[in-house]
């Protein structure tokens with residue numbers, strides 16, 4: 001990988017892999033959550049993730065490249081960490097731990113989509129820039145909701 005165009009395409013494949021991996025991991029997190037609001041937030045994230053996969057397919061199509069994923073070590077690590085919390089924590093610590101893990105995932109997504117949409121702009125991919133900005137806004141909104149949950153009581157409980 002030498003050019004920004006190549007980096008852009010590679011990172012797009014990386015988030016495509018990550019969103020697909022999340023659709024498999026999030027149902028386990030929703031099941032483990034012991035708080036109704038947290039469970040709802042995780043289920044909302046799952047629904048949003050499925051939408052992001054569809055939007056990413058449109059991004060690939062706008063670039064005339066096939067939609068495919070490239071193994072992303074960052075999301076694999078975050079999912080592994082979340083699995084560890086499910087196994088090792090219980091009660092109040094489990095909910096606070098799962099909430100923190102969910103925010104780590106959102107922060108990862110926000111950072112990737114932030115880079116991607118700026119690269120799309122620089123590369124002149126206007127349609128991709130628009131679609132990636134839309135995903136970025138949704139990730140930011142999801143992260144704010146999780147912050148509201150955290151300061152709204154889950155951590156104190």
Ligand SMILES: [Fe+2]
Nearest residue numbers: 019049052109
């Ligand atoms: Fe997403």
